[in-house]
Amino acid sequence: MTLDTPPQDEPAFLKGVKGPRRPRIALMGEFSAGKSTLANLMIGSDPLPVQVIATQLPPVWISYGSGPAAIVDLEGNETPCELEALQEISTEETAFIRVQCKEEILRMCDIIDMPGISDPNMASAVWERILPLADGVIWCSPATQAWRQSEASVWENVPKHIQEHSLLLLTRGDMLVSEKDRRKVLKRVRSETDALFAASMMISLTQARDAEDDPAIWEESGAEPFVTEFLNTINRIADQIEDGSPLEPFKTLNCEPQALVENEASSASVAHEETGDRIVPRRPIAKSRRERPTPRPQPEEDLDLSPKFS
Numbered sequence: 001m002t003l004d005t006p007p008q009d010e011p012a013f014l015k016g017v018k019g020p021r022r023p024r025i026a027l028m029g030e031f032s033a034g035k036s037t038l039a040n041l042m043i044g045s046d047p048l049p050v051q052v053i054a055t056q057l058p059p060v061w062i063s064y065g066s067g068p069a070a071i072v073d074l075e076g077n078e079t080p081c082e083l084e085a086l087q088e089i090s091t092e093e094t095a096f097i098r099v100q101c102k103e104e105i106l107r108m109c110d111i112i113d114m115p116g117i118s119d120p121n122m123a124s125a126v127w128e129r130i131l132p133l134a135d136g137v138i139w140c141s142p143a144t145q146a147w148r149q150s151e152a153s154v155w156e157n158v159p160k161h162i163q164e165h166s167l168l169l170l171t172r173g174d175m176l177v178s179e180k181d182r183r184k185v186l187k188r189v190r191s192e193t194d195a196l197f198a199a200s201m202m203i204s205l206t207q208a209r210d211a212e213d214d215p216a217i218w219e220e221s222g223a224e225p226f227v228t229e230f231l232n233t234i235n236r237i238a239d240q241i242e243d244g245s246p247l248e249p250f251k252t253l254n255c256e257p258q259a260l261v262e263n264e265a266s267s268a269s270v271a272h273e274e275t276g277d278r279i280v281p282r283r284p285i286a287k288s289r290r291e292r293p294t295p296r297p298q299p300e301e302d303l304d305l306s307p308k309f310s
């Protein structure tokens with residue numbers, strides 16, 4: 001595998017991707033490590049049916065917009081597709097599946113949900129050809145068997161400039177019995193991955209997903225430090241994107257946990273305020289995936305533009 005150099009020329013399959021770009025974050029890891037659960041948690045609205053982002057699919061590239069889902073082949077030709085029919089896709093001929101939705105986090109970055117790294121039914125080329133296009137990776141590794149040799153051997157070939165904008169996320173933290181066990185695993189993994197990631201932390205994705213509006217459960221899940229590190233990472237990448245940051249400036253506002261912006265119009269108006277060119281990490285919000293709060297008018301100080309971690 002040769003992943004050591006950034007792509008000199010953009011591959012043909014990117015010809016439909018035009019204009020200034022957002023930071024691109026790939027979600028990677030072994031089969032069933034929690035990548036798609038994380039994608040849904042980050043995006044917040046479960047834009048894709050579960051089976052669409054399950055195994056044996058090519059990378060699913062999710063970005064801000066309202067266009068139809070499309071299969072993008074290796075030459076960059078796009079075929080609109082029904083998300084429900086994606087099981088029949090040819091992974092050899094497909095570069096990625098493009099999905100767009102208008103969720104707040106996608107104003108900050110594109111998210112690429114990758115297939116598992118050692119899926120016996122899928123050639124590694126399927127994710128290897130997309131990986132060099134990512135600016136950073138969130139590597140998911142189940143805490144119960146964290147950081148296996150197979151993961152380490154893939155990661156050691158990932159370019160340094162990607163590694164330094166990447167996070168190691170130990171998922172399934174809830175499967176470890178005690179806090180002592182969690183600390184022990186995290187300590188071991190940190191010593192084994194020293195300098196290979198910008199930061200590493202443990203999370204229970206299912207707990208974070210189910211936290212709804214309960215800040216205590218959200219905090220217990222480990223999601224809070226992850227969100228902070230994630231936003232710091234996005235900020236660093238945005239700073240380094242040479243062709244001008246396409247990002248909407250975000251404003252730091254103190255807010256209560258329930259103060260969610262669900263209304264796109266009000267969200268956009270605040271997002272356009274001139275507040276400098278950095279995105280500032282702010283307090284994450286747990287939000288129900290089943291019942292979205294009704295949009296309600298709020299004074300500007302109460303608005304929150306945090307990623308929707310439902």
Ligand SMILES: Nc1nc2c(ncn2[C@@H]2O[C@H](COP(=O)(O)OP(=O)(O)OP(=O)(O)O)[C@@H](O)[C@H]2O)c(=O)[nH]1
Pocket residue numbers: 029030031032033034035036037038053054055056114115116140171172173174175203204205206207
């Ligand atoms: N208990 C627990 N279960 C989790 C956690 N994260 C993910 N899961 C479960 O693990 C299973 C696999 O999760 P996915 O998100 O589909 O994993 P994936 O990495 O996308 O899997 P592939 O795409 O098939 O490689 C699902 O049943 C999730 O609910 C976690 O933090 N705790």
Ligand SMILES: [Mg+2]
Pocket residue numbers: 035036037053054055113114
């Ligand atoms: Mg998946």
